[in-house]
Amino acid sequence: MTNPIIYIDGQEGTTGLQIFQRLGCRDDITLLQIDPALRKDTAERQRLMAQADLVFLCLPDKAAIEAVALMADMNTRIIDASTAHRTNPNWTYGFPELTATQGEAIASAKLVANPGCHATGFVSVVAPLVQAGVLSPDACLSAHSITGYSGGGKAMIADYETADKPEALTAPALYALGHGHKHLPEMSVLCGLDNRPVFNPIVADYYKGMATTVPFHLAQLNTTTQAIYDTLTAHYKDSVMVDVKLGDGSKLYANTNAGKDTLTLHVCGDDSHCTVTALFDNLGKGASGAAVQNMNLMLGFAETAGLTL
Known part of the structure; x- marks a missing residue:
């Protein structure tokens, strides 16, 4: 089976860097990286988003909303680490332990809001x-x-x-x-x-x-x-x-x-x-670890893959 393709939009921030550290050494995913000179280039970001199976958004709220709009016509799954969508009923809250069925909801979701x-x-x-x-x-x-x-x-x-x-x-x-x-x-x-x-x-x-x-x-x-x-x-x-x-x-x-x-x-x-x-x-568990846990559930990996227990 082909490795899922992952893109981190906002990798240079603290949360993005921490996600990259957890994913960078894994051989069960393919991690896309943007040319640092183009990290604010909308067309290049959108091109990478279109290639990805799942995108992490590690951006301020306004930028995260704009990034979601860039993927409106894509099948790309999204984990948003910003505050923008955490109470939006169209998004699944990314705390798998919230209820007995929350992990299953995350696993099948296209849009997941990572908790604060x-x-x-x-x-x-x-x-x-x-x-x-x-x-x-x-x-x-x-x-x-x-x-x-x-x-x-x-x-x-x-x-x-x-x-x-x-x-x-x-x-x-x-x-x-x-x-x-x-x-x-x-x-x-x-x-x-x-x-x-x-x-x-x-x-x-x-x-x-x-x-x-x-x-x-x-x-x-x-x-x-x-x-x-x-x-x-x-x-x-x-x-x-x-x-x-x-x-x-x-x-x-x-x-x-x-x-x-x-x-x-x-x-x-x-x-x-x-x-x-x-x-x-x-x-x-307060940011990047939770995001990777959610990714694992969404892509069918062991829940703890790449995490430190």
Whole structure:
């Protein structure tokens, strides 16, 4: 069988480079590469898109929408890493663990929207609890999520890695304090929530790794920490990329899963309070690793092919 042909539109960005690293050494695909001098040439990009069986879009939202339009008359399958299509009902959300049938939906989809990094952590915690009836859709939730600076792309990486880095950048920075973070729509929609969560993202002075934490007052949910753990364990029992652990009160470090494409949920609490923390790599399960996982499903490869577990 001929190897599927893959093209990464926007390979020079952080997500595109990470996808290329995961695919570059594989002998079961054919990876098209554009002449760097032509990477913004619309005709050349469209020519490569037409040759490809699947295209990754690693572009800003507006450019991703324009790229989809370039492929409107093609049979090319698309994985879009931008925010542009994540709540679009014509696109399949690329979190295979969302439901028992989401992986099958991705496998048969032409259009797949790769999740956002912070959203991946939140959805991995909240969606299964809503689906199981442990959380009501009208719950008022909050979450905080700390990420390494690589999540901000090339400009932020340069700021943090400059020789004369400002002292302020050595401390964690809270951002999106206007409560309009771009991941909020998918966090609400994919979890089936009636209310937008209060979300506090934080960037810190380390390269990669993410910890997304959702706290719960158990009296408001009429449940227990053990029941939350049991619900999440049941939801992910067949997953090869997500596992669930019952915490023992030890510290959790946001870079624990750095360099991996997996996600681990830590359920911690007592009789009155519970937190669930998703630990993963913002460049792995939070971006490029998830994109390759989706590609594997769409093209019939082993789900974990080319990924680091």
